[in-house]
Amino acid sequence: MLTLYGKNFTSRLLLGTAQYPSPEDLKHAVEASGAEIVTVSLRRESARARTGQGFWALIEELGCRVLANTAGCHTAKEAIATAEMARELFGTSWIKLEVIANDDTLQPDLFGLVEAARVLSADGFEVLPYTTEDLSAAERLVAAGCNVLMPWAAPIGSARGLINKDALKTLRAYFSDIPLIVDAGIGAPSHAAEVMEMGYDGVLLNTAVARAGDPPKMAEAFAKAIEAGRLAFEAGLIEPRDMAAPSTPVAGTPFFKIDHAS
Amino acid sequence: MKVLLNGEPFATEAATLGELCANLGFAEAKIATAVNGSFIPASTRAATQLAPADEIEIVAPRQGG
Numbered sequence: 001m002l003t004l005y006g007k008n009f010t011s012r013l014l015l016g017t018a019q020y021p022s023p024e025d026l027k028h029a030v031e032a033s034g035a036e037i038v039t040v041s042l043r044r045e046s047a048r049a050r051t052g053q054g055f056w057a058l059i060e061e062l063g064c065r066v067l068a069n070t071a072g073c074h075t076a077k078e079a080i081a082t083a084e085m086a087r088e089l090f091g092t093s094w095i096k097l098e099v100i101a102n103d104d105t106l107q108p109d110l111f112g113l114v115e116a117a118r119v120l121s122a123d124g125f126e127v128l129p130y131t132t133e134d135l136s137a138a139e140r141l142v143a144a145g146c147n148v149l150m151p152w153a154a155p156i157g158s159a160r161g162l163i164n165k166d167a168l169k170t171l172r173a174y175f176s177d178i179p180l181i182v183d184a185g186i187g188a189p190s191h192a193a194e195v196m197e198m199g200y201d202g203v204l205l206n207t208a209v210a211r212a213g214d215p216p217k218m219a220e221a222f223a224k225a226i227e228a229g230r231l232a233f234e235a236g237l238i239e240p241r242d243m244a245a246p247s248t249p250v251a252g253t254p255f256f257k258i259d260h261a262s
Numbered sequence: 263m264k265v266l267l268n269g270e271p272f273a274t275e276a277a278t279l280g281e282l283c284a285n286l287g288f289a290e291a292k293i294a295t296a297v298n299g300s301f302i303p304a305s306t307r308a309a310t311q312l313a314p315a316d317e318i319e320i321v322a323p324r325q326g327g
Binding site: 016017018019020026039040041042043044045046047050051052053055056059068069071077078081084085086088089090156157184206207 | 268269286287288291292293294295296299300301303304319320321322323324325326327
């Protein structure tokens with residue numbers, strides 16, 4: 001059971017809603033993923049196209065909890081105003097807080113992120129910050145009121161997997177009581193399984209499913225990988241070792257003779 | 263007067279943000295608004311006076327990661 005800000009979820013996969021080939025692909029992928037939380041954004045609405053109105057009808061049909069992001073915001077001020085608009089629009093105090101430092105890497109501006117997290121938490125928001133694996137930033141986000149942390153695995157949309165595994169392990173070890181969700185950079189179900197084997201609480205992804213040849217099938221693959229990874233973590237993985245260790249009992253091996261020469 | 267609506271120059275006779283939203287056909291739409299970088303709740307749109315060169319944002323739900 002995944003618990004985020006007092007709400008319980010069976011699925012540990014949070015799915016993005018962008019970049020699907022068609023609205024049908026999005027719908028079927030969300031269904032196949034079993035995700036109970038989907039991410040959305042806010043964008044300028046044209047009086048002529050009214051694109052957002054149709055999109056909202058589709059999201060409502062899915063029946064998932066909505067987690068709005070502040071994607072594209074480059075300052076704490078922009079992110080705060082976007083979060084306030086999102087809270088009214090979606091009727092939820094949950095916000096996936098993004099303050100972007102650099103358009104090429106889409107890495108979080110940790111200083112702006114902490115500032116926005118502090119203001120929003122004080123204003124009653126329940127903040128899910130998109131952050132790096134930096135331990136000091138994580139400490140400040142928790143001190144600012146965040147009760148969930150969402151470190152990246154790799155830059156958004158890069159599909160590179162866990163590029164700083166040691167730091168992610170440290171973060172998990174250090175914040176044993178805070179739900180940790182890897183957000184961004186996941187490319188393959190094996191990456192998601194690895195995250196879960198490390199004891200992370202969940203995975204948030206979008207591009208790896210939306211851009212797959214068959215998004216609903218890939219959504220199912222991720223759901224299974226995340227479930228497998230979680231089961232493995234709960235079961236307790238064995239430690240790797242340098243040398244071989246026979247799995248078949250040595251005692252009673254036929255033709256076995258003690259080598260007296262050695 | 264001329265304002266900046268969603269980043270584009272826009273001429274309007276609307277005196278308030280509420281009037282502007284209604285003129286655009288957004289009276290019942292699922293939108294949120296901001297003026298000059300600050301969030302304006304739906305409940306205060308009607309009382310929010312517009313001034314020339316105001317920067318108005320009208321947003322709606324969209325796909326996101």
